[in-house]
Amino acid sequence: MMLPGEIKIKVCGMSRAANIAELAELQPHYMGFIFYPQSPRMITPVSAELIRYIPEPIKTTGVFVNEEIDKVEAMIRQHGLKAIQLHGNESPEYCKTLQAFNVEVIKAFGIDEDFDFTVLESYVDAVDFFLFDTQTQNYGGSGKVFNWQLLDRYNLQKPYFLSGGIDLQHVEEIKKINDKRLYAIDLNSRFEIEPGLKDINKLQRFLKELIEVQD
Numbered sequence: 001m002m003l004p005g006e007i008k009i010k011v012c013g014m015s016r017a018a019n020i021a022e023l024a025e026l027q028p029h030y031m032g033f034i035f036y037p038q039s040p041r042m043i044t045p046v047s048a049e050l051i052r053y054i055p056e057p058i059k060t061t062g063v064f065v066n067e068e069i070d071k072v073e074a075m076i077r078q079h080g081l082k083a084i085q086l087h088g089n090e091s092p093e094y095c096k097t098l099q100a101f102n103v104e105v106i107k108a109f110g111i112d113e114d115f116d117f118t119v120l121e122s123y124v125d126a127v128d129f130f131l132f133d134t135q136t137q138n139y140g141g142s143g144k145v146f147n148w149q150l151l152d153r154y155n156l157q158k159p160y161f162l163s164g165g166i167d168l169q170h171v172e173e174i175k176k177i178n179d180k181r182l183y184a185i186d187l188n189s190r191f192e193i194e195p196g197l198k199d200i201n202k203l204q205r206f207l208k209e210l211i212e213v214q215d
């Protein structure tokens with residue numbers, strides 16, 4: 001299934017070989033792999049070996065949380081990652097260092113009522129995209145949706161991924177978002193059979209409904 005040119009799709013938290021191959025056939029724009037050992041979606045060493053064989057134009061994305069920069073660099077080289085997504089307290093300088101490795105840098109922020117959007121200003125020249133996720137005790141993959149109206153407070157031009165608990169039921173709401181900075185939709189735990197194993201049929205339904213919406 002060819003995805004529409006407008007909005008990009010990222011499917012995150014892939015960890016099983018056969019499931020990765022099935023998803024690759026749907027050609028999401030981004031396929032995310034968790035390199036955070038505390039996550040139930042942590043990529044296994046065997047599955048990680050497949051990442052470099054995932055065909056372009058799918059952008060293979062490594063997700064890290066406060067990882068040593070040398071380790072991230074090693075993973076970029078070992079697996080040929082095309083994008084890096086950061087879910088910890090990584091600084092603008094840390095992000096800038098990674099950009100020099102010729103990868104897209106996506107910096108995630110957990111959004112809630114108390115989020116101070118001015119913190120984003122110092123990241124503008126150090127990242128390619130922001131990713132707005134739901135603020136929780138953990139770093140990601142919560143399955144919880146934040147109040148998208150809070151993004152009315154976002155006043156920078158940097159494009160962003162919308163993330164956090166997105167499910168089939170949100171297609172219509174996504175259709176109503178009138179914001180040219182919305183670059184991609186990030187799908188994860190709401191499309192899982194179990195952590196790390198995606199329901200390909202459900203993903204296909206989401207993509208089909210979004211395509212119908214966009215046509």
Ligand SMILES: O=C(O)c1ccccc1NCC(=O)[C@H](O)[C@H](O)COP(=O)(O)O
Pocket residue numbers: 012013032034036039040041063064065085087133139140141142143144163164165166186187188189190
């Ligand atoms: O998914 C995880 O287990 C995870 C753990 C630690 C850091 C990031 C993680 N996921 C990153 C993602 O990009 C998720 O897609 C994003 O948090 C939204 O997840 P969900 O709320 O399950 O849709």
